[in-house]
Each structure stands twice: as structure tokens, then as C-alpha cells.
Amino acid sequence: MEQQVTRHSFDDWMVPVYSPASFIPVRGEGSRLWDQQGKEYLDFAGGIAVNALGHAHPEVKKTLIEQAGKLWHVGNGYTNEPVLRLAKQLIDATFAQKVFFCNSGAEANEAALKLARKVARDSAGESKNQILAFNNAFHGRTLFTVSAGGQPKYSQDFAPLPAGIHHVPFNDLAAAEAFISEQTCAVIVEPIQGEGGVVPADRAFLQGLRELCDRYQALLIFDEVQTGVGRTGHLYAYQDYGVVPDVLTTAKALGGGFPIGAMLTLDKYAKTMQPGTHGTTYGGNPLATAVAGKVFSLINTPTVLQGVGERHQWFIDGLTRINERYPLFAEIRGKGLLIGVELSANYAGKAKQLTNLAAEEGLIALIAGPDVVRFAPALIIDRADVEEGLARFERAVSRLCA
Numbered sequence: 001m002e003q004q005v006t007r008h009s010f011d012d013w014m015v016p017v018y019s020p021a022s023f024i025p026v027r028g029e030g031s032r033l034w035d036q037q038g039k040e041y042l043d044f045a046g047g048i049a050v051n052a053l054g055h056a057h058p059e060v061k062k063t064l065i066e067q068a069g070k071l072w073h074v075g076n077g078y079t080n081e082p083v084l085r086l087a088k089q090l091i092d093a094t095f096a097q098k099v100f101f102c103n104s105g106a107e108a109n110e111a112a113l114k115l116a117r118k119v120a121r122d123s124a125g126e127s128k129n130q131i132l133a134f135n136n137a138f139h140g141r142t143l144f145t146v147s148a149g150g151q152p153k154y155s156q157d158f159a160p161l162p163a164g165i166h167h168v169p170f171n172d173l174a175a176a177e178a179f180i181s182e183q184t185c186a187v188i189v190e191p192i193q194g195e196g197g198v199v200p201a202d203r204a205f206l207q208g209l210r211e212l213c214d215r216y217q218a219l220l221i222f223d224e225v226q227t228g229v230g231r232t233g234h235l236y237a238y239q240d241y242g243v244v245p246d247v248l249t250t251a252k253a254l255g256g257g258f259p260i261g262a263m264l265t266l267d268k269y270a271k272t273m274q275p276g277t278h279g280t281t282y283g284g285n286p287l288a289t290a291v292a293g294k295v296f297s298l299i300n301t302p303t304v305l306q307g308v309g310e311r312h313q314w315f316i317d318g319l320t321r322i323n324e325r326y327p328l329f330a331e332i333r334g335k336g337l338l339i340g341v342e343l344s345a346n347y348a349g350k351a352k353q354l355t356n357l358a359a360e361e362g363l364i365a366l367i368a369g370p371d372v373v374r375f376a377p378a379l380i381i382d383r384a385d386v387e388e389g390l391a392r393f394e395r396a397v398s399r400l401c402a
């Protein structure tokens with residue numbers, strides 16, 4: 001007999017670093033989820049910008065099952081076919097010449113920051129080690145990446161933190177210019193701050209960072225863990241901004257739900273890493289890379305990428321209509337299918353309450369800080385699901401306003 005489990009089991013058995021919803025999803029298909037009681041939900045969260053092709057996509061499922069019958073894992077003493085094919089796909093589609101695979105966004109950023117430190121040390125010596133990052137940024141939960149993140153509440157309890165990381169306000173080029181120097185080895189930035197409230201960078205800000213990095217020989221690292229793999233309607237957000245980084249990190253949607261991360265860079269930087277300098281047991285395993293290869297090829301098509309722009313408009317139109325009836329949103333922002341609605345001052349701090357009400361109405365949404373509701377649905381969600389989900393969201397909005 002299988003063990004009976006309920007939401008209470010979480011409190012009994014799990015290290016309480018999360019506070020999950022009161023229901024337990026057990027099955028997903030497309031943009032719909034069902035919980036233990038059989039209640040159906042529309043999924044506008046996409047597993048936090050991960051399930052870019054929805055749940056149980058038939059072609060991805062087929063690839064996973066086929067690969068599961070062939071080879072799961074061999075370790076990095078051997079390379080494998082799926083990892084090499086995925087590397088070539090990423091290289092062909094981006095600025096990159098070399099790829100390092102890992103299992104999560106944090107690990108991709110960890111690799112990027114370590115790469116930047118080593119590139120600088122090899123070329124200019126130990127003192128070129130400073131990293132410039134931004135307030136409210138989110139780069140993951142390892143000690144190095146949580147220190148690069150700009151939300152002290154996530155790092156302060158784990159001091160002493162790695163040294164040499166400095167934060168300035170996001171979208172403030174003058175502040176970045178005031179800090180950057182010959183000692184700077186890297187600037188790490190999200191083209192759109194995701195966890196920090198769905199805040200797009202200004203084009204001039206990213207262009208300015210590019211120029212500063214060129215002037216001071218620092219690596220420009222774009223953290224595209226959330227914005228990558230079609231999320232903004234472009235394969236990567238840098239392609240829309242027209243600003244090319246030296247290092248790009250990608251994860252979340254890359255595996256469509258299977259854990260994988262990658263760091264993309266150029267030959268001249270990659271060559272500073274040698275056998276033994278860095279690694280991870282599971283990185284680039286054939287199961288993850290076969291799935292990611294399929295996900296990547298399904299998303300990297302004009303139809304899917306242009307479709308994201310179309311769907312963006314369905315959301316903006318629907319949310320604008322809701323806001324005409326219940327003036328609750330101070331701003332509706334974001335790109336593609338990474339959309340944030342900031343609650344007006346009267347409803348400050350109530351984003352979580354609103355998403356809880358939405359779940360009662362059968363709609364799963366995210367928050368991005370206490371004042372922003374975030375939507376990151378499947379990139380191929382259909383119109384009927386968007387309309388139905390927004391209708392459910394409107395019922396939640398009307399209850400919050402009541």
C-alpha cells in the first residue's frame with residue numbers, strides 16, 4: 001500500500017523553507033493542473049517560468065521515454081550524444097562558442113561568477129576580483145549567488161558571505177559607472193528582474209553596462225535563467241535588447257520541467273577553464289539534455305516565438321479590462337509571457353492574498369515580491385485557456401476588492 005500523504009505531511013516531514021499552497025497537484029496536461037481532490041486549475045505560473053510547453057507535452061514526453069530506455073547517466077568521464085547536440089543547438093542559436101551544463105540556474109550563475117574571477121585573475125592578477133550586481137536582483141541560492149543577489153534578507157543569515165560583491169540600484173547607469181573600476185571582474189544583471197518584481201532593464205542601461213565592461217575589461221554576465229528560451233518572445237532577451245553579453249546563464253524553461261542549467265560563453269573565456277577547474281556530477285547528463293534538446297527545438301521556431309508576442313497582448317488587453325472594472329493595478333508591465341501587475345498603494349502587500357484567492361477560483365499565479373502578481377504561463381497556452389484563466393482571476397480580484 002502506498003503511504004497516504006496530505007498537505008499536513010509537508011509540515012511534519014519537510015525542512016520548512018517553502019510554504020506551499022493548501023492543495024497538492026497530482027497531474028498536469030497542457031495549461032491545466034488537477035489536485036488530489038480532482039479540482040482543476042488553469043496554470044499561469046508554469047512552475048515558475050519552467051513549463052514553457054505546458055505539462056506533459058506529447059513530443060517532450062516521447063523524447064523522455066525514448067531516452068529513458070537508452071541511457072540516463074554516465075558521468076563526465078564520458079561525453080554523450082544528447083549533450084553534444086544540445087551544445088550545438090545553443091551555439092547555433094546564440095552568440096556563444098562554448099557551453100557548460102549543470103542542473104539549475106544557481107549553478108549556472110555560480111559557474112559564470114567563478115569563470116569571471118578566473119579570467120580576471122589569469123589576465124590581470126588577484127586584485128581584479130570585484131563583482132558589480134544590482135539591488136533586488138535574484139541569482140539563486142548558493143552562497144555565492146545569493147550574495148550576488150540584491151535582497152539581503154536571503155543572504156544575511158548565512159554570513160560570512162563571499163567578499164568583493166557590490167550592489168547599486170538597477171537601471172541606474174551612473175551608479176554603476178561610479179563603482180566600476182580596473183578591479184572589477186564582472187557585472188551580473190538580469191535583463192528583466194523576475195523575482196525582483198518583473199522590472200525590465202532599460203536598453204540604454206544594458207548598453208551602458210556593455211560599454212563599461214569593455215572599458216574596464218570586465219565580463220558582462222546576463223542572467224537569463226528566467227527570461228531565456230522564448231519567455232520574452234525572443235529566444236533570449238539579449239537578442240531583443242541588441243546588447244551581447246560575454247556570458248549568459250539559462251535554466252528554468254530550458255528543460256521544460258526537467259532540471260538543467262547552462263552557462264554560455266566565448267572561446268577566449270572558456271579556455272581559462274581546464275579539466276579539474278570546475279564540474280558537477282549530473283551536469284549534461286543524457287536524460288536532461290535529450291529533453292532540453294527537444295524543448296529547445298520546439299520553442300526556437302518563428303511560430304512559437306511570434307506567438308508569445310500575440311499572447312502577451314491577450315494578457316495585457318484582459319488585464320486592462322479587469323483594471324477598468326476594479327482599479328487595483330498601479331502598473332501592468334513585462335515582456336512576452338513574463339508579466340507583472342503591481343497593486344496600487346491601497347492594496348500594497350496583498351499580492352499573496354490575491355493569488356490565494358485566485359487558487360480558490362481555480363487559477364494558479366505567482367507573486368514577485370509583496371506587491372506584484374506575476375504570470376509566466378506556457379508559451380503555447382491557447383486563447384480559451386487565457387480567457388478562462390483571466391475570468392477566474394477577475395473573480396479573485398472582485399473578492400479582494402469586496
Ligand SMILES: *Cc1c(COP(=O)(O)O)cnc(C)c1O
Nearest residue numbers: 104105106138139140194225226
Ligand atoms: C530562478 C532564478 C535563478 C535560480 O535558479 P534555480 O534553478 O532556482 O537555481 C537564478 N536567476 C534568476 C534570474 C532566476 O529567475
